[in-house]
Amino acid sequence: MPNTARWAATLTLTAAAVCGPFGGSALATPAHATQAVTSQAHATPALAPSGLYAPSALVLTMGHGETAATVTPERAVTLNCAPTPSGTHPAAYDACGELRAVNGDLDALTLRDGALCTRQFDPVVVTVEGVWRGKRVSYERTFANECVKNSYGTSFFTF
Numbered sequence: 001m002p003n004t005a006r007w008a009a010t011l012t013l014t015a016a017a018v019c020g021p022f023g024g025s026a027l028a029t030p031a032h033a034t035q036a037v038t039s040q041a042h043a044t045p046a047l048a049p050s051g052l053y054a055p056s057a058l059v060l061t062m063g064h065g066e067t068a069a070t071v072t073p074e075r076a077v078t079l080n081c082a083p084t085p086s087g088t089h090p091a092a093y094d095a096c097g098e099l100r101a102v103n104g105d106l107d108a109l110t111l112r113d114g115a116l117c118t119r120q121f122d123p124v125v126v127t128v129e130g131v132w133r134g135k136r137v138s139y140e141r142t143f144a145n146e147c148v149k150n151s152y153g154t155s156f157f158t159f
Contacts, residue, residue, distance in 0.1 A: 054134030056081035056096075060089065060159060061127045062149070068127045068140045077159045082133070091155035098156045104132040106139050106156075115151035117144075124149050126157060 058079045065071035078087035081096035089095050102108035106128060124146050128139040143149035143157075150158045 053082045055131045056099075056133055057087075058128050058130035058132065058137060060157075061129075062159065063125055064122065065125055066123045066142055068125050071125045073127075075159060089159055091158065094155040095153075098153045099132065104135075104137070106137075106141070109153040109156055111148075112151050112154060115147075117147035117151060120145050122146070 058081075059076060060079060061068075061073040061076045063071035063073045063075075077089045079089040079092055079095055080086045081092075081099060085092040085096040098109060099106075122145045124143045126141050126143070126149060128137055130137050143152070
């Protein structure tokens, strides 16, 4: 049952993160721009949308244990990186910057210089599901303890 709850939470948060940028005023802008262009005889295309972007929306979960299949998520955050950093991640701007620096390769986020952690074994599993620059992401990583998890990169795994 915990695995079913984990997947339900992940799917709900992924749908909210991916579909969130498409709702509300984001849809009103192109229609408004089209009306403005058609209502003026010599309008310039300056009011048209500037371009599209590949979606970057992720759901990160964390729980104590050795594998995601046996862990009940204790925390979950969303991270949207396009067009601007947002979501429930506590350091969305910095986390998106870290991902851009490694071109979305989560394995390239390494232990921060000068990080000191105990050797206590209290495994923590982090999962990342969603889309990065239009490509599907499904990632799982087990850290020796929460201190080690928080020491990778500067802010991506810190939630």
